[in-house]
Amino acid sequence: MLMSFFAQAEETGNQKVLKVCADPYMLPFSNQEEQGYENRIADLFAKKLGAKLEYTWFPQRLGFIRNTLRKETGTSGEYACDLVITAPEKFDLAATTEPYYTTSYMLVYVKGRGLDEVTDPQTLGKFMEEKKPDLKFGLSDQGPAQLWAFYQGLMGNVVPFQGQPGDPTVNPGQQMIDQLIAGKIDATIIWGPTAGYYAKQYKDKAELVLLPMKDDPKNPEMKFIYKMAMAVRFGEKEWKEEINKLIKDNKKEIHKILTDFSVPLVVQD
Numbered sequence: 001m002l003m004s005f006f007a008q009a010e011e012t013g014n015q016k017v018l019k020v021c022a023d024p025y026m027l028p029f030s031n032q033e034e035q036g037y038e039n040r041i042a043d044l045f046a047k048k049l050g051a052k053l054e055y056t057w058f059p060q061r062l063g064f065i066r067n068t069l070r071k072e073t074g075t076s077g078e079y080a081c082d083l084v085i086t087a088p089e090k091f092d093l094a095a096t097t098e099p100y101y102t103t104s105y106m107l108v109y110v111k112g113r114g115l116d117e118v119t120d121p122q123t124l125g126k127f128m129e130e131k132k133p134d135l136k137f138g139l140s141d142q143g144p145a146q147l148w149a150f151y152q153g154l155m156g157n158v159v160p161f162q163g164q165p166g167d168p169t170v171n172p173g174q175q176m177i178d179q180l181i182a183g184k185i186d187a188t189i190i191w192g193p194t195a196g197y198y199a200k201q202y203k204d205k206a207e208l209v210l211l212p213m214k215d216d217p218k219n220p221e222m223k224f225i226y227k228m229a230m231a232v233r234f235g236e237k238e239w240k241e242e243i244n245k246l247i248k249d250n251k252k253e254i255h256k257i258l259t260d261f262s263v264p265l266v267v268q269d
Contacts, residue, residue, distance in 0.1 A: 021068035028197035125152030138188030
């Protein structure tokens with residue numbers, strides 16, 4: 001049976017170390033200055049465990065898990081890092097904990113620029129057809145929005161964006177919001193935590209309207225609401241349960257961190 005990570009550290013007399021896998025450039029999640037909500041949660045866990053916090057940095061894109069959680073270092077059987085703070089529930093590439101929050105994608109536009117009548121994302125296509133046929137709709141090449149935009153009749157209005165730009169220091173969500181505020185696009189769909197964070201950060205520049213996207217039971221491939229968990233390596237059951245306990249015991253503190261970062265939280269029955 002695999003021993004827990006910290007039990008091994010104690011047996012060998014080593015100082016406890018919480019090794020976290022994270023993106024060095026991707027607020028509101030994490031950055032090298034440790035300013036994201038993943039950094040805040042990692043710091044909370046390290047303090048609760050009496051451990052030193054260390055990071056392995058790698059951009060959140062193809063190869064992230066391979067170059068962090070699964071990357072072996074040396075010949076001692078150790079890995080570059082042992083915990084991913086944010087991963088979708090039932091993630092294919094790693095074992096996930098119990099979910100600790102639920103959020104959704106958001107339809108985002110700037111208040112006062114002609115879209116204020118749109119209070120439900122499902123009415124955008126009709127509104128555009130009747131009142132704003134020249135609407136410019138920012139659309140990432142990743143995520144569930146492409147099919148939604150097709151059903152809404154927006155494909156002829158799309159301004160495309162790369163979900164994984166060649167420069168890993170570029171935050172694609174922030175880039176789309178910058179273009180929205182600059183008036184180069186009229187509306188877009190962005191992952192909820194990114195939308196909530198930059199709506200708060202940019203409140204002096206513009207007031208952003210965030211409308212939660214909802215799942216369509218008739219089109220399960222258009223999924224917009226996700227339960228988010230943490231991730232560890234497959235087979236490390238004791239370590240996973242240790243993280244589950246930290247999540248459960250620190251539920252209020254984690255919730256406060258998420259709300260401090262304006263993460264839109266979805267309450268489900």
